[in-house]
Amino acid sequence: xxxxxxxxxxxxxxxxxxxxxxxxxxxxxxxxxxxxxxxxxxxxxxxxxxxxxxxxxxxxxxxxxxxxxxxxxxxxxxxxxxxxxxxxxxxxxxxxxxxxxxxxxxxxxxxxxxxxxxxxxxxxxxxxxxxxxxxxxxxxxxxxxxxxxxxxxxxxxxxxxxxxxxxxxxxxxxxxxxxxxxxxxxxxxxxxxxxxxxxxxxxxxxxxxxxxxxxxxxxxxx
Numbered sequence: 001x002x003x004x005x006x007x008x009x010x011x012x013x014x015x016x017x018x019x020x021x022x023x024x025x026x027x028x029x030x031x032x033x034x035x036x037x038x039x040x041x042x043x044x045x046x047x048x049x050x051x052x053x054x055x056x057x058x059x060x061x062x063x064x065x066x067x068x069x070x071x072x073x074x075x076x077x078x079x080x081x082x083x084x085x086x087x088x089x090x091x092x093x094x095x096x097x098x099x100x101x102x103x104x105x106x107x108x109x110x111x112x113x114x115x116x117x118x119x120x121x122x123x124x125x126x127x128x129x130x131x132x133x134x135x136x137x138x139x140x141x142x143x144x145x146x147x148x149x150x151x152x153x154x155x156x157x158x159x160x161x162x163x164x165x166x167x168x169x170x171x172x173x174x175x176x177x178x179x180x181x182x183x184x185x186x187x188x189x190x191x192x193x194x195x196x197x198x199x200x201x202x203x204x205x206x207x208x209x210x211x212x213x214x215x216x217x218x219x220x221x222x
Contacts, residue, residue: 001106002067002083004127004160007206008182009199010038017191025057027195032066034199040086042071055080069108074100084108089116094123117153117161127160129184133175134166137187147178154179169201176209
C-alpha cells in the first residue's frame with residue numbers, strides 16, 4: 001500500500017469551477033506536474049458509471065506520480081485501482097471501508113471538529129481532512145473554523161491532518177504553521193488559468209514552513 005508524502009498537496013476536483021476551455025484531466029495533470037501529491041475525485045452529481053470512467057482517466061494521469069482518492073465510493077476506487085477512498089464525516093465507518101476493500105486502500109476521513117478527528121484516528125483512518133478552515137466558495141455560508149482548529153487537531157492526533165476550505169497560496173503557510181500536514185485545495189488550482197504554477201506556489205510555501213518547523217514524520221510515496 002502506498003504511503004502519504006508530507007507535506008501533502010491534495011487537489012480536490014470540481015469540474016464546475018474549471019476555467020473556460022479546460023478539461024479536468026488536463027488540470028489534474030498540470031497540477032501533478034506542479035507538485036500535487038494527491039488527487040481526490042469528488043464529483044457528487046455523477047452516476048457510478050460516469051464516476052468510474054472519469055476515475056479511470058485520472059488514474060492514468062496520476063499513476064506512479066500522485067495518489068488518487070475517490071470520494072466515498074469504495075467500489076469505484078477498487079475498480080479504477082485508486083490508492084484510497086475519502087469518507088465523509090457521516091459516511092461509511094472506516095473499518096467497513098477497510099473490510100470492503102480487503103485492506104487494499106488508504107482510508108481518509110473528512111472531519112469538522114477535534115472530536116471527529118480523534119474518533120477517525122481511533123477507527124483507523126490513515127488521514128483526516130479538516131475544515132472548513134477559511135470561507136469557501138465550495139461551501140457558501142459555512143462557518144469558517146480558522147487555523148485554531150488545525151492546532152487543536154494536530155495536538156490530539158498523530159495521523160496526517162490536511163486543511164480544507166478556502167486554502168490558497170496566500171494563506172497555506174498559516175495552516176502548516178498551525179500543525180497541518182498539508183492542504184486539500186479546490187478553487188485555487190481548478191479555477192486557475194495556470195494550474196501547474198498554482199500548485200507549485202502552494203507546494204513552495206508549504207515546504208518553506210514545513211522545513212522550518214519542528215521535525216515531523218514523513219512517509220515517502222512508494
